[in-house]
Amino acid sequence: MKRKNSVVLFIACSAVFLEALDLAIMNLALPLIQKHFHLEEEQSQWLQTIYVLLYGGFLIIGGKLADIWGRKKVFLTGALLFLITSIGAGKANSFEFLFFFRAIQGLGAAFLMPSAMAIITNTFITEDARSKALGIFSSFAAIGSGCGLSVGGLIASSLGWQWIFFINVPIISISLILAFILLERDIRIIGTNQPDLLSGIILSFCIVLLSYFIHAIPVLIHKPIWIVIVLSLISSSLIYFIKRTRHHPNPLINFTLLKGNNVMLGNRTIFILGSFFLSYLLILSFYLQEILGFSAAKAGLLLFPFSVGSAFISRFLLPRLIKRFKIIRTARLGMTLMFFGALLLIISMYYGLFAPLVFSIACVIGAGMAISIPSLTVMALSQIPVEHQGVASGVNTTSYFFGSGIGLSLISLMMQLNTLFPSTIKQLIASASLLLLIAAIAVLYLLKEEFSLKK
Template sequence: MSQGTLDPFQKPSQPTPADEVAAPANRWWVLVVISIAQLMVVLDATIVTVALPDAEADLHMSEANRQWVVTAYALTFGALLLLGGRVADFWGRKRAFVWGMVGFAVASAIGGAAQNEGMLFGARALQGVFAALLAPAALALLTVTFTEAAERAKAFAVYGGISAGGAAIGLLLGGVLTEYASWRWCLLVNVPIAVLAIAFAMPLLRESRAEGDTKYDIPGAITVTLGLAALVYGFTRAAEESWSDSLTIIMLVAGVLLLALFVVIQQRSAHALLPLRIVLDRNRGGSLLAMLLIGAAFIGSTLFMIYYMRIVLEYGAVKAGAGALGITVGVFITAGASASLLPKIGPRIPLVVGSLLSAGGTFWLTFITVERQYLTHVLPGMVLIGLGLGLVFTAVASTALIGVEEHDAGAASALINAVQQVGGALGTALLNSFATSAISDYMSDKEAELGPRLADPAIAHKTFVDAQLDGYTTAFAWAVVIMVVGAVVAAVFVNAGKDALPKDGAAVHVG
């Protein structure tokens, strides 16, 4: 397909190496386009977090249901990411990229115009579906565009930096848009970004696709998505009713059975979404399980860090978004240091120490009160969490690719992000369930204790704030437990030596 052809959706011919490389004059513009897309996908995981209290009040969400704004996106994104990468490879990477941008923009517009919680949740889930198509297509296009080693390293450094910094940008941008415009603009802002990216992508990007069988593991994709959704719904139902509620039990059992069925499908499928050999490797499976647990605890507890600043400390959206940046500072400090540390000591120690540091920072947050000062009682905990996460993320990115075969490199690379997203979805739902139950129990006890005195506005407000604090600290305490379990998993399963490194090219392919 020659440069300048405006129809990106015509069926591509089998590309030669020359076809897959953008002309020297425009390959850096291709990087700009792909970076814009990646930034949009990454920041959307955090941009709504700061705005969530406003959206919750505007759409009259329940405390149990509010987590769907976060989990609906993370769940569909993570569950469909492997399938999205395979579709992009065989359907056409440019085609997948452009349609992914279009779909993401439409879903964002629907979410920004949401009139009720169901409409918002559905839009967020749809965003996740198209993000699962867009993200691997963008990474694959980057790979086939930059074929010279030095330039590819620079391009991936830019891409990685955006991926790492996108969460921080999302928190700040979400705060600014919420405070000075509306929470709806945290979604609507994606529309002009996507239009701009599409306008440049059409003439700049060249089509490419992989050779081979184009069959997809649709049954696997359906069962894993439904299984995860059932678990999240079960956690939500437990917060609304109880853990002994019949529907709660039914959904949790259904979720486990569907995930078990997914494993069976993967064992028997000739086109498995997730070849089980990838996760059955001791080091890879152990590091990914640790990432699942750490991601669940961290992303889940982030929701309550923001709510603490917004509801209890009464920070504005911008101040709350900036207040969460202590975690980002910590990540950048240790992520850079651990990259040079891994070849000297191996991945196990950074994984274990990082998990325990994050657990310690989260434990620090269990002591929050209305009177606690941010600089002395909140920020240190956040920085400590970030220091731990920097060690964990770098070690997992390396360990999860140790010894991976070339034909599994794409799936192994995508699985790192998929596990983080899925962990975040499950962790947010589970911790929100614990927090909501604690808040409900606290209010019930106080209603019985105070009786008519709760009609006094001052007493009612203090009781409400105290109940929120009880819920938040309960969530933090459970997050600590999950992180410690993650540290134990890393200590038991990860035994790769300091000389174990991923095979060449393992980190730059998308499957």
């Protein structure tokens, strides 16, 4: 039984690993795709944007379907979509086909992630076992991001950009086969427990539209009429969704379940973490390639040891931290590492020193993410009943996703303030200073909540 549970954990971890790998690896492959299809920079960026829009937009409904229709069924559907679209994207002979497969891949990820987390919480029943399993599961997000950054440049440079998609195929194929054979069949709940799919569609529409707005802020800021139209659509749709949720017998999201102290603390802090991490990766990538002149392959080689370190921390150190300390203190340690990582990055860029850059990467990619994401995920899901873990994990991941979108938009705006920051290095230092502030807010917030809990 213990061996079977370990295989189930591997199946679930493969999903979060691929999702994080796919987001990170694309950053280093975009210039090659842009060159291959003779695209403008803003066109190639849509490959990342469309994935994030559909992924973030359908996470909650994917989680609800996992709760109602069955974790195994939704996981297999998401994995199959991810497999087909990975092959299709790698074989695409035009940008239009690549764009299409990338969009559906985001939808597959939205089904894959919450169902994988729900599988874990249903498999590991005791509190200690579940916390440890969720910690390992979430740590694979950090490992996937690190591997995407480190290996992505090497793969794209040596084998071609197509292999950033083909690399998914063997991993997801093994997971599909094992999941089909080993995962227990879910009993489909019928009758009054059918999900409110219309609310799901409305909420997904709101999230996609809001996500688009966040990503397009640098462009829309010059089009006030469009801003009014988009915000009006989002506001009216959200108002209708809230009213419908209050009166429906089986609402899409039971908001009373999300009011626990740990649940709210975990979701709020992971929102802040999202606004920090992807923005840090963007600034780091820009600094390495545009200022220091690193190639994608060389940047990957620099980051590779820290990905290994992240895996080591996730496997050996993190379980001990979660067992020995309160989960809020573990989360605070992770966010403190983020703070020092941003500070060291600023010092490196300001004085032109390489050593602080290495320690910055160690703090953020090597240790910070390996500690922060698992602890915050465990915190957000610890008080949620098993039958609602799917939608709760969707809310948790959506919080991280929204934070990422807002963080990236703020960095994009910062980079466009040429009058205040006339040189690229000054823009990067200003952007890193914003990240320092974001990390400081997270640390202070966790300190405040820990002090409140003691009272």
